[in-house]
Amino acid sequence: MWLQIVLFVLVTFLIYKLLFSSKKDYWKKYGIREIDTSHVVSTLDVFIRGKNLALADKYAYDVMGGDKFCGTREMGIPRLILKDLDLIKKIMIKDFDYFTDRRNFFDDPNSALKKMLPSLEGDEWKGVRSAVSPTFTTGKIRRMMEIFNSVGEEWIAELKKRAKAKGGSIEIDVAEVVNGFTVEVIGSSVFGMKTGTIQNPNSVFAEMAAKIVAMGKWKVVKFTLSLVFPGLFKIFRIPLMDMGAMNFFQGILEQGLKERLSGRMKGDKNDFLQLLVEAKKGELKTAGNDELSEFEKDAQLKTGAGEEFDKKQYLTDEVMIAQSLVFFFAGFGTTSNLIVLTMYSLAVHQDVQDKLRREVGTIVKKNGSLDYDDLGKLVYMDMVLNEVLRMFPAAARLERKCVKDYKDPVTGFFAPKGSFVCIPIEAIHSDKRYFANADKFDPEHFSQENKAGRNPYAFLPFGTGPRNCIGMRFALVESKAAIAYLVHNFRMEPTEKTPIPMQTKHAVLQVLPPDDLGLKLIPLNIK
Numbered sequence: 001m002w003l004q005i006v007l008f009v010l011v012t013f014l015i016y017k018l019l020f021s022s023k024k025d026y027w028k029k030y031g032i033r034e035i036d037t038s039h040v041v042s043t044l045d046v047f048i049r050g051k052n053l054a055l056a057d058k059y060a061y062d063v064m065g066g067d068k069f070c071g072t073r074e075m076g077i078p079r080l081i082l083k084d085l086d087l088i089k090k091i092m093i094k095d096f097d098y099f100t101d102r103r104n105f106f107d108d109p110n111s112a113l114k115k116m117l118p119s120l121e122g123d124e125w126k127g128v129r130s131a132v133s134p135t136f137t138t139g140k141i142r143r144m145m146e147i148f149n150s151v152g153e154e155w156i157a158e159l160k161k162r163a164k165a166k167g168g169s170i171e172i173d174v175a176e177v178v179n180g181f182t183v184e185v186i187g188s189s190v191f192g193m194k195t196g197t198i199q200n201p202n203s204v205f206a207e208m209a210a211k212i213v214a215m216g217k218w219k220v221v222k223f224t225l226s227l228v229f230p231g232l233f234k235i236f237r238i239p240l241m242d243m244g245a246m247n248f249f250q251g252i253l254e255q256g257l258k259e260r261l262s263g264r265m266k267g268d269k270n271d272f273l274q275l276l277v278e279a280k281k282g283e284l285k286t287a288g289n290d291e292l293s294e295f296e297k298d299a300q301l302k303t304g305a306g307e308e309f310d311k312k313q314y315l316t317d318e319v320m321i322a323q324s325l326v327f328f329f330a331g332f333g334t335t336s337n338l339i340v341l342t343m344y345s346l347a348v349h350q351d352v353q354d355k356l357r358r359e360v361g362t363i364v365k366k367n368g369s370l371d372y373d374d375l376g377k378l379v380y381m382d383m384v385l386n387e388v389l390r391m392f393p394a395a396a397r398l399e400r401k402c403v404k405d406y407k408d409p410v411t412g413f414f415a416p417k418g419s420f421v422c423i424p425i426e427a428i429h430s431d432k433r434y435f436a437n438a439d440k441f442d443p444e445h446f447s448q449e450n451k452a453g454r455n456p457y458a459f460l461p462f463g464t465g466p467r468n469c470i471g472m473r474f475a476l477v478e479s480k481a482a483i484a485y486l487v488h489n490f491r492m493e494p495t496e497k498t499p500i501p502m503q504t505k506h507a508v509l510q511v512l513p514p515d516d517l518g519l520k521l522i523p524l525n526i527k
Contacts, residue, residue: 027071052506054396057424092465115322127314389461
């Protein structure tokens with residue numbers, strides 16, 4: 001394995017030197033201004049020092065000045081960076097047919113990773129997206145609120161037990177505690193099973209989940225290399241993910257799917273796998289109010305005349321298992337990070353924590369549980385979570401691949417077929433034209449007044465358009481439930497292991513909390 005990695009690095013370096021190092025002024029032939037970012041983040045910086053690729057985006061964004069877009073090269077690959085929000089809207093929504101695909105990380109056609117929604121392209125992506133979308137509507141997530149409550153109550157009871165054993169309060173490793181909650185939620189809501197992770201952070205289920213989302217040094221190197229030479233990963237058959245963990249979860253899903261399709265599994269199930277089975281059988285019924293937000297309206301696929309997508313054709317067993325695995329690849333780490341970073345922000349800003357606690361107290365039921373619709377009424381909760389997502393976006397950049405030559409008649413923007421268009425999320429979210437106190441944690445950025453005066457495309461934590469994050473609603477409800485349970489039952493305070501200000505780290509284009517982040521939890525006397 002190590003020999004493969006060494007050979008791979010040597011070959012990719014030679015190809016890079018031979019094919020890309022001499023490509024100067026690539027965008028000049030298209031009449032597009034090119035900004036050199038190599039002195040900000042070089043290839044060596046990325047591979048050896050693990051430097052943040054988003055730094056190059058921020059540099060280009062600032063140097064652009066009043067320009068609406070520019071061209072750059074990243075590790076030899078030509079790309080376009082957008083700054084104008086109206087142009088971003090066109091690319092992501094209005095003219096989406098030119099930008100339907102994402103960068104392909106997983107090029108092994110025999111891997112379940114290739115069948116995950118973020119990896120699919122063209123008509124196959126459209127078909128699977130159309131088939132899967134109904135499982136994420138309001139009514140379907142409402143069906144899972146029982147799971148969020150059950151896991152939340154178990155989680156809080158365990159934390160109180162630990163605090164009592166320690167004499168009244170506990171200092172926690174925040175990531176470990178939060179992962180216990182999120183892994184248990186995924187176990188119940190996707191696999192339909194209890195994982196025991198809350199009581200035992202070292203359970204097999206938790207261990208395998210951690211292996212999938214872990215971003216160690218070599219994994220970062222491999223992901224970075226895959227950005228440049230995805231085809232070589234197929235030739236050398238070097239996996240990006242821990243295949244032992246992949247096989248573990250895939251085996252559980254295959255058995256669960258087999259039992260559901262055969263009818264051997266009895267009783268009502270509200271988990272995601274059951275929803276997929278119902279979708280395949282044409283039995284997925286509207287449950288509750290499935291109203292669409294503006295975010296979801298922008299995401300709707302516009303089909304052409306006579307264009308229909310057969311759910312039975314696209315929802316194969318392999319595809320259904322792959323979409324369930326997406327919860328780990330795209331949902332587990334990002335949701336855990338959002339909860340961790342929110343806890344940190346509340347601990348450091350006690351006034352915000354107190355205000356949120358008062359709001360949450362108005363909707364908690366006498367038995368301590370939460371109602372789905374009441375969670376949606378927490379205005380200040382939305383403000384707090386949005387501010388966390390603004391300062392610490394899960395993805396520092398969005399990318400779309402141009403599938404056919406595109407020319408915008410208004411701005412003159414041109415994207416040749418095969419080029420990558422980048423939306424620098426981290427740079428936009430820190431632009432003081434849109435967020436007055438961009439360098440500070442300030443939930444008031446998302447007051448009704450401030451939101452009304454701001455272009456909605458200045459805040460894109462879940463992307464936008466048909467290729468946005470399909471699990472956005474699930475992730476937010478899960479996060480709101482976790483934070484509501486915490487602030488209602490505990491006061492969160494900093495410890496010596498709480499860096500102030502926050503020192504986030506980056507892994508390729510992910511924004512992650514620091515390692516070993518610690519907080520103190522002090523139980524409240526809630527009656």
